[in-house]
Amino acid sequence: MKKNVLIFGSIAGLLLTAMMIFSTVMCYTNPDFEGNETVGYVSMILIFSLIFVGIKNYRDKYSNGVITFGKAFKTGFLIALVASTMYTVVWLVDYYVFIPDFMDRYTANVLRQAQEKGATAAELTSKAAEMAKFKEMYKNPLLVIVITYLEVLPLGTLIALISAWILRRKQPRPAVA
Secondary structure, eight states: OHHHHHHHHHHHHHHHHHHHHHHHHHHHHSTTOOOOHHHHHHHHHHHHHHHHHHHHHIIIIISTTOBOHHHHHHHHHHHHHHHHHHHHHHHHHIIIIIOTTHHHHHHHHHHHHHHHTTOOHHHHHHHHHHHHHHHHHTTSHHHHHHHHHHHHHHHHHHHHHHHHHHHOBSSOOOOOO
């Protein structure tokens, strides 16, 4: 199982990190600092579909066509964990080395968008205070790690659960003559 998890987790992790780097560059080169969250999450779902493929591969090639829900979920979760860990490590390097001004730019963008949507002075003050707390949280690398894992791992876990439910099989399929 370890080899299967590492292969599929690494492929998913490389794709996730490439998508994250591309999105970050796009945000930084756009004067409005806009990305597309829908495209980001759809991309994550497509990338995490490798969990399904990884579980199926393990079931069919290494487990004689049989896998319990628990074993399938464990395999899928570990694939998601490997991919999410790669994503988190790359984000930490990206954030601390290449874009240490990210929170300042992100805060300015959030406040600008709120103002464009007609936020009152009190609402802007409240939003600024909220963003200042978030920026303070981002000064702690452990919190950055937790926040970053929470961006991707829950989705990977959900896909692992769905995939495990779909792919579980207690009896091997009869051989076709």
